[in-house]
Amino acid sequence: MISELCAGHAYIGGGDVQGAKAGGVGLLGIERVARREGFYKIEKSCHGDPWDVKRSSPLAQVGLNVAAGNYLVAIDDRPTNP
Numbered sequence: 693m694i695s696e697l698c699a700g701h702a703y704i705g706g707g708d709v710q711g712a713k714a715g716g717v718g719l720l721g722i723e724r725v726a727r728r729e730g731f732y733k734i735e736k737s738c739h740g741d742p743w744d745v746k747r748s749s750p751l752a753q754v755g756l757n758v759a760a761g762n763y764l765v766a767i768d769d770r771p772t773n774p
Contacts, residue, residue, distance in 0.1 A: 720750065720751055720764075721737065721739065721740055721748070721749025721750075721752065722734050722736065722737050722738065722749070722751060722758070722764070723735045723736040723738070724764060727763075730771075730772060730773025730774055731764065731765050731772055731773055732763065732764040732772055733761070733762075733763055733764075734759070734760055734762045734763070734764060736760055737751060737752070737758050737759060737760065739752040740752065
């Protein structure tokens with residue numbers, strides 16, 4: 693059975709393989725608890741490294757003032773509750 697699997701996939705390459713569209717993954721840098729209403733309560737905010745954009749939380753930007761006890765109700769104008 694293994695030989696059939698290996699032989700069947702031996703000549704796939706280049707244009708034969710369909711590529712999947714990569715989706716972005718965001719790390720918010722928070723510890724949260726799901727509420728019954730479908731929203732998320734922020735328990736702790738982790739700010740990360742402010743000098744490194746890849747390692748800092750988007751919720752740690754100046755002026756957002758995200759803190760423990762706040763609720764996350766939408767991301768990119770999409771509600772978090774179903």
